Amino acid sequence: EDKVVQSPLSLVVHEGDTVTLNCSYEVTNFRSLLWYKQEKKAPTFLFMLTSSGIEKKSGRLSSILDKKELSSILNITATQTGDSAIYLCAVEAGSGGSNYKLTFGKGTLLTVNP
Amino acid sequence: DAGITQSPRHKVTETGTPVTLRCHQTENHRYMYWYRQDPGHGLRLIHYSYGVKDTDKGEVSDGYSVSRSKTEDFLLTLESATSSQTSVYFCAISPNLEKLFFGSGTQLSVL
Numbered sequence: 406e407d408k409v410v411q412s413p414l415s416l417v418v419h420e421g422d423t424v425t426l427n428c429s430y431e432v433t434n435f436r437s438l439l440w441y442k443q444e445k446k447a448p449t450f451l452f453m454l455t456s457s458g459i460e461k462k463s464g465r466l467s468s469i470l471d472k473k474e475l476s477s478i479l480n481i482t483a484t485q486t487g488d489s490a491i492y493l494c495a496v497e498a499g500s501g502g503s504n505y506k507l508t509f510g511k512g513t514l515l516t517v518n519p
Numbered sequence: 520d521a522g523i524t525q526s527p528r529h530k531v532t533e534t535g536t537p538v539t540l541r542c543h544q545t546e547n548h549r550y551m552y553w554y555r556q557d558p559g560h561g562l563r564l565i566h567y568s569y570g571v572k573d574t575d576k577g578e579v580s581d582g583y584s585v586s587r588s589k590t591e592d593f594l595l596t597l598e599s600a601t602s603s604q605t606s607v608y609f610c611a612i613s614p615n616l617e618k619l620f621f622g623s624g625t626q627l628s629v630l
Contacts, residue, residue, distance in 0.1 A: 497617065507619060
């Protein structure tokens with residue numbers, strides 16, 4: 406059974422702090438790792454990391470995939486109250502064809518206080 | 520949310536009644552998914568579809584069935600709703616098995 410574990414489960418910081426969210430996985434036939442941000446409703450896509458693209462950056466957010474350690478981190482620098490959300494990590498894996506599926510971690514609830 | 524519509528947005532029903540949730544897409548994506556999201560569990564896959572009339576089970580499929588008779592519609596049915604199926608249900612679509620695009624969710628309460 407594929408597993409994705411995120412830590413911490415929740416985190417409270419002050420505006421301007423830098424945070425690091427963790428995601429580790431145990432899956433068969435890894436294909437990609439994705440990060441999503443969920444504010445009030447639907448999760449929205451942030452990054453996708455694969456064997457050929459292990460580091461992504463967008464503004465204050467960046468993510469790295471460590472294939473050796475089977476993990477990824479999501480960094481947010483100079484946090485703002487608008488960064489408050491649940492951050493979801495998902496791993497795509499499968500045996501090929503139409504068997505690829507996403508397995509989600511439980512998420513990290515980030516609260517940024519002014 | 521663009522291109523994905525879930526209906527209803529909210530539903531309250533009684534134990535033992537059948538319930539059908541609908542997911543409609545205008546993106547013509549091949550892959551469609553139903554997830555449920557519960558506190559402490561995150562998003563869990565119920566069923567998914569890789570084409571018209573092609574569906575498969577996810578990790579929490581017991582008590583649920585799905586149908587996809589057209590590319591744009593993916594229906595999730597609870598044959599006999601139970602209180603444990605109270606949850607937020609998300610539909611998602613994908614063109615290529617990679618990143619998913621989620622609908623706005625359906626809040627289902629089974630009393």
